Amino acid sequence: MSLLGSMTTAISGLAAQSRALGHVSDNVANSQTAGFKRVDTNFTSWLTRSSLRLHMPGSVEARPDYTNTVQGTVEQTENPLALAIAGQGFFSVAQARSGQGADVVFDDRQFYTRAGDFAMDRDGYMVNGAGYYLEGWEMQQTGEPDRTTLEPIRISDLVYNPQPTTTIDLAANLPANVDTVVTVPTGAPWAPTEEPVSSVIQIFDDLGNQQQVTLDWWRLDVNTWRLRITPDNDTLAPADGIFADIDFGGQIDAGPPVLDAPAGTISAITPLSSTTGPAVAPTALGDTASLGFAVDYGYGAQSITLGLGGFGVATGLTSYSGTDYSVRDLSQDGVPLGAFSGVTVRENGDVAVNYDNGQTRVVGRVPIVAFNDPDKLQRLDGQAFTRTVESGEARVTDVATNGVGKLVTGSIERSNVDIAAEFSKLILAQRAYTSNTRIVTASDEMLQDTINMKR
Structure with a gap:
């Protein structure tokens, strides 16, 4: 025996x-x-x-x-869509059964992988070398991802529609040490004869065409400056421009109790032109100081708000010492028509589509999936896994939270x-x-x- x-x-x-x-x-x-x-x-x-x-x-x-829990070497690549996980966790992926484009039919089973060599295919999906489609949370209009559903990430927004300008923000200092020598008109036309100090900004109309707006300033007295807004090619504004007087220092229209703006900060905005919207009266120090006006470039009235900072605070427009008009910031929120230029994945998992007009749109977020016992996952072809009873339930979570690893962009995890x-x-x-x-x-x-x- x-x-x-x-x-x-x-x-x-x-x-x-x-x-x-x-x-x-x-x-x-x-x-x-x-x-x-x-x-x-x-x-x-x-x-x-x-x-x-x-x-x-x-x-x-x-x-x-x-x-499955032993980390491989993370290696940088030239592929901007390549992803690696530094730490525990897996990517959630799907497998296509049939169809193409928006009609792709995916397998009902859920798959997981550490193979992050993703690239965008002809239909706009992010697919790794083994043919698995990267899944993520769809981004809602609120800017937060919908964490209730995982869907294959698809880049379908290839055009960024133009947005007309609705806000112009100005941060500048009007010099308080220049002589007051202008002739102050008492009625229309409101422009003094002297040479103003000026700023020019490009804005966009409803079709994304670029238009020009000029801001001219004259000092009327120690605490008052006159503003002229001249939108080129506009059919609504008067020929001589849109006017308003800006007062610095002194009492503001708030209270009771009566509030005084510190010297050099905005205390009052007085529109002079009929096409200028009424300035919003402040109720407290720090309230937004702005002036509204309308333009028409042939596509209907376009309302624009000129933001000048706040009442009684040293933000936006001020009038402090100096002899030169200095602009710290002059910006607007309109954008021209944009075409797709690329896709990037941020370290928090956001998938951002970039356009050639400088704009970015976040279309989804890549989560990381964790298991109680990853070594008990069932292996499949193409470096993929499926859950088993022994592995425990899949926990889908944000990057670098709840024990999962960080996301390393532009890199892959080697064997x-x-x-x-x-x-x-x-x-x-x-x-x-x-x-x-x-x-x-x-x-x-x-x-x-x-x-x-x-x-």
Whole structure:
């Protein structure tokens, strides 16, 4: 019985070492596969009978020991859509069954992967080298992602529609140390004859055409400046422009109690032209100081608000010491027509579409999926996994939260296979296999001697 048991044990050793060799072969073959997780070998002994007085030969079994939680090397690439996870977690991906474009039909099963070599296909989907489609949360109009549903991310907004200018913001200092020598008109036309200090800004109409608006300033007295707004090509504004007086320092129209604006800050805005909207009266220090007016470039009235900062605060427009008109910021919110220029993924997972008009639109966010026991996931083709009962439920969460790793953009995670370690395992498997063959040979010779005893 011992001779037969020895042979049986040695044969199980041959089978176990063959499996171990297969694991090593698989690891070496996939040493350059993005996101591949190596398979180690766990040898388990099975006993036939063992006690203090007797031990009979048993057998050995080689089981796969998965390393899904072992990080591979993160390597930078020239692909801006490539993604890697530094830490725990997986990308949620889908597999296409049929169709193309907006009519692609996806498999109902949920897949996960660490292979982040994503690129945009012809239909605008982000697909990795194994053909899996990256999934994410769709971005809502509120600017927050819809965390209730995971959908394949598709870049379909290839045009950024023009937006007409609705707000112009001015931050500047009108010099308080210039002589007041202007002739102050008492009625229309409101423009003094002296040369003003000016700013010019480009705005956009409803069709995205660029238009020009000029802001001219005259100092009327110690605390008052006159503003003229001249929109070129406008059909609504008077020929001589849109006028308003801006007072600095003194009482503001708030209260009770009566409030005074510190010297050099806006205390009152008085429109002088009929096409100028009424200035909003402040109720407290810091209220928005703005002036509204309307223009028409042939596509209907376009309302624009000129933001000048706040009443009684040193933001936006001020009148402090100096002899030169200095502009700190002059901006507007309109944009021309934009065409698609590229896609980037931010470190928080936001997928942003870039346009050639300088605008960006966030279309989705990439989450990271975690499991209680990732090593118990079921392996599939293409470095993909599916959940099992043993792995636990999938927890979908934002990047770098709830124990998941960070997102490394423009990079991929390489295989976690160490070639030197695999060759060491190869040598051990080879020697162990050879040793087991020697046991089989020796057992066979001893059995043959036992049979020959009858002769």
